[in-house]
Amino acid sequence: MARRIYLDNGATSWPKPPEVYDAVDRWQREVGAPAGRGAYDEALESDRLVGEARRAVAGVLGVANPKSLVFAFNGTDALHLAIQGLIRPGDHVVTTVCEHNSVLRPLRQLVDDRGVAVSHVGCDAQGIVSAADVLAAVGPRTKFVVVTHASNVTGALQPIAEIGEELRRRNILFVVDAAQTAGEIPIELDAWPVDFVAMPGHKGLLGPLGTGLLYVRPGGEERLVSIRTGGTGSESRSTRQPTTMPDKFESGNLNVPGLVGLGAAAKWLTARPRGVAGVREHSVNLVGRLLDGLAGMEKLKVVGPSAAESRVGVVSVQLEGYDPQELAAVLASSYGIECRAGLHCAPLMHRALGTEGAGGTLRLSFGPFTTDDDVDAAVAALREVSAA
Ligand SMILES: Cc1ncc(COP(=O)(O)O)c(C=O)c1O
Secondary structure: OOOOEEOEOOOOOOOOOHHHHHHHHHHHHHHOOOOOOOOOHHHHHHHHHHHHHHHHHHHHHOOOOHHHEEEEOOHHHHHHHHHHHHOOOOOEEEEEOOOOHHHHHHHHHHHHHHOOEEEEEOOOOOOOOOHHHHHHOOOOOEEEEEEEOEOOOOOEEOOHHHHHHHHHHHOOEEEEEOOOOEOOEOOOHHHOOOOEEEEEOOOOOOOOOOOEEEEEOOOHHHOOOOOOOOOOOOOOOOOOOOOOOOHHHOOOOOOHHHHHHHHHHHHHHHHOOOHHHHHHHHHHHHHHHHHHHHOOOOOEEEEOOOOHHHEOOEEEEEEOOOOHHHHHHHHHHHHOEEOEEEOOOOHHHHHHHOOOOOOOEEEEEOOOOOOHHHHHHHHHHHHHHHHO
């Protein structure tokens, strides 16, 4: 049996640091109580662990007040908290063709059901949007702009700071989808010109599935209606939702085991040599190695930026004569290489790149535990399949 080569970290990271498994296991076996809801020892321990996780993630993301981070259940859920919470009938939203369906679909539903208008800004042939184009689409009814920090198809990094600085001057809110960058690209959220940043906890932040976060710039909570009202364990006499952070947006029992794992992952990231910057360096090296290895393969086309520094650890390819799904199946069954094929929930991106008709792309995506050997194995496999 071929060894397992996991190159689907863009979907969810694997493996996680061993400390994550240990923390989840300990919580499940020894604690097991809800957070924020009881005064017995185990409930207080859950509370303490969730607070510790919030502080540890805040440390990784450059957030001074951990309460600016709302825990959600995945990246999509965090995006919903922002998008649905901000929008009012008649509003206009600017987004891009590079977005994931977790941005495109909620917006489409708001267009269909609530009279919202949406502009989709295009990109260049490498999948990069121009800040000037995004800003030109902003009009008098624009409530907010929502842009992904890096595409999950091309890996291309987008000019978030340039867009955000001008939006701030114009007093327009900015929502960023950091699904592919949180934990991989060093980000100082408090210093970034953004208002809301949604991210999964289970990709680059290395927590378990079922975790996500929304960063709310201090004061931003007043602009945001809570779409998740209910029990918070606080202010229980009132039938009104608390207005304080993060309770305003965190109703219902939290995914405590997931968050405990996320906290352990954040501590692991912090303790790593050079922290997230070290992860970034590793990812740029892996992408460079892959791009070098694939160069000159006649039947293979690499989608997205040619410079490793312009991407996160995500590389999409097309191989002449192969449907991406078929290629992924061959890589998995014959080489033990696990990666994803298709449209990657980003239909407009493929339309813009001209990759939709061929069934999308095969995507190889890396994490901190991906090795040079894994990359070399992928290059060798693609070379062999392409020569067959
Ligand atoms: C760019 C982007 N946005 C949002 C999401 C949604 O994240 P989640 O799967 O955690 O809901 C993903 C997940 O693949 C993504 O790549």
